[in-house]
Amino acid sequence: MNSTHALSWGILTPFVFIFSIYIKRPSGHLKDHPDEIKRRCWIIGITTLLWNMFFYYLNSHEHLSSQGPGIMTWIGISFTFPNYLSVICALAMTNVLFAGSLVQVLFEDPPEIKRNLISMKEYIMIPIFEETMYRSCLITCLISGGFGWSSVWISDLLYSLSLFYQIEDVINYKRRTSLQSLTPILFQIFFKTIFGLYAGYVFIVTGSLYSVIVVNSFTKFMGLPNFKFLEHTHPAHKYKNAIIFTYVAGVCIFVTLQYLMMNPEFFNSWHAEFIKRRI
DSSP states (O other): OOHHHHHHHHHHHHHHHHHHHTTTOOTTOOTTSHHHHHHHHHHHHHHHHHHHHHHHHHHIIIIIGGGSSOHHHHHTOOOOHHHHHHHHHHHHHHHHHTHHHHHHHHTSOOOOOOOSHHHHIIIIIHHHHHIIIIIIIHHHHHHHTTOTTHHHHHHHHHHHHHGGGGHHHHHHHHSSOOHHHHHHHHHHHHHHHHHHHHHHHHHHHHOOHHHHHHHHHHHHHHOSOOOGGGSTTSTTGGGHHHHHHHHHHHHHHHHHTHHHHSOHHHHTOHHHHHHHHHO
């Protein structure tokens, strides 16, 4: 696949993903309505499957298979020990990054884990769909087109732009829009954009779709950092120094261990190897 075709396919991918949300969409249903959750899971799931099958069918024989291993390796779902080991390493590194949040939970009421459709959507279905489309399919497409490590930020740019459709839910819910009502959504988009860079990097380094799905799910569960412990009325305020230290230490350790824990040679990543050969 040449660079023009790869970029064109990459730009088209988020449009297909977002467009599928509006197929046979009933009016008046917000995203967390039970019927809307079921509808989106079916529609987006089928779209994700068909779009990936179409991509790998078009490119499997002439491009991808002739440039290296089989399609399972390109997708990131090969049954190899390094592939499964990458899940442990990627999750461990993400836990280190969220060390401050994890310690903070010890001094607060433990989060309530609800077993319902919303939880299934947020922690299982969305990570699978997003990572399959935006990391496995999109980054593989860009890498095969010769974009190398730039595939990380290009895919993340397309991913972040596709997130702006969420503003519609705010408009439908509150009827009126203001900077105050849009700020939480815009901040979430910013947070997800940063995550997208990390997820893209993890996918290339590990060559594992499993890794980025697990990291995505864990990140969604932890959510945005909560600094309410700095308020004097918060129950964890008296431990603020320890919590702040853990936040800072977690980020420092995360950066320090990045090369050791996320070394492409450690996981025999074909994606990173392919980039190296094309340079």
